[in-house]
Amino acid sequence: MGWILATLIAAAAQTGRNAAQRRLTAELGTMGATAVRFLFGLPFAALLLALVAMARPIPVPDSTVLGWAALGACSQIAATALMLLTMESRGFGVTTALIKTEPVTLALIGALLLAEPLGPARMAAIATATLGVVLMSGADWRRGGWRAASLGIVAGALFGLSAIGFRGAILALPFGSEPIRAATILAISLAMQSIIMMVWLAVLNRPALAGIVRRWRGSLGAGALGALASLFWFLGFALTAAANVRTLALVEVVMAQLVSGRVFREGASPRQIAGMALIVLGVAALVAVSAR
Numbered sequence: 001m002g003w004i005l006a007t008l009i010a011a012a013a014q015t016g017r018n019a020a021q022r023r024l025t026a027e028l029g030t031m032g033a034t035a036v037r038f039l040f041g042l043p044f045a046a047l048l049l050a051l052v053a054m055a056r057p058i059p060v061p062d063s064t065v066l067g068w069a070a071l072g073a074c075s076q077i078a079a080t081a082l083m084l085l086t087m088e089s090r091g092f093g094v095t096t097a098l099i100k101t102e103p104v105t106l107a108l109i110g111a112l113l114l115a116e117p118l119g120p121a122r123m124a125a126i127a128t129a130t131l132g133v134v135l136m137s138g139a140d141w142r143r144g145g146w147r148a149a150s151l152g153i154v155a156g157a158l159f160g161l162s163a164i165g166f167r168g169a170i171l172a173l174p175f176g177s178e179p180i181r182a183a184t185i186l187a188i189s190l191a192m193q194s195i196i197m198m199v200w201l202a203v204l205n206r207p208a209l210a211g212i213v214r215r216w217r218g219s220l221g222a223g224a225l226g227a228l229a230s231l232f233w234f235l236g237f238a239l240t241a242a243a244n245v246r247t248l249a250l251v252e253v254v255m256a257q258l259v260s261g262r263v264f265r266e267g268a269s270p271r272q273i274a275g276m277a278l279i280v281l282g283v284a285a286l287v288a289v290s291a292r
Helices: 002-039 042-053 063-089 092-099 102-113 119-143 145-172 178-204 206-214 216-239 242-248 251-262 270-290
Strands: none
Touching: 002 063, 002 092, 002 178, 002 206, 002 216, 002 242, 002 251, 042 178, 042 216, 063 092, 063 145, 063 178, 092 145, 092 251, 092 270, 102 119, 102 145, 102 270, 119 270, 145 178, 145 216, 145 242, 178 206, 178 216, 206 216, 216 242, 242 270, 251 270
16 A cells, blocks of 8 residues: 555655745745745756656656646645745644645535535535534634635645646656656646746745745755655555545644644644544545545
């Protein structure tokens, strides 16, 4: 069950990467910290692909592959920015739990736009996860709690859309083993994201670009963890259905809560802990029902 190990490694690396990005947000701003994972992840991805190319032929992407990769790349940029915005007002662990509502959001979008039936089991799972969000965010809605919760939920939906794009790109490659496909799409997507972020910062936020250069050591660590996490997410998507990966990835909520308490010294109230548990339960139930 290689996908299990790949998903666990990806979740651990992503938790570390998110923590590193959060530390950089105060100095670089949201878009500057967003750019770090892509700009400093690209050299690691390029090196990996070069090493792979020495042993095996690399598949050449066509327009279909590039289209899927672009969907994943752009969705991931937006999702990362919204995630960091949410972390500014919500705890690290709370934000991670909100992001994991992604399967619920995608199920509701499918029901509204594609007329896909939900059924009693899906409705119960959605209600459970929604109650979890209410418990985590509802008590302080008068002070903007729902705005932060909404940003986290939208970020989760965009991360889900990026997973669809990346898996589509991996499957559309003409040949290659799972690791070769994962390494190829990782390099392509990070190249796209780096170009987009460089242009954005050069035109709209040059101080953030200068800040990234000054904080290159911390940024390098975040980029390395980001490239590692993405590689193993892609490997998981190549080995099994995205639903399996998403379900096991809920372990990231537990990892993030540990980091939230030990690194950022952020406590969680009993209400928030109960909300996280309901979100995990609801999302896991929804994915289980959808996989039948």
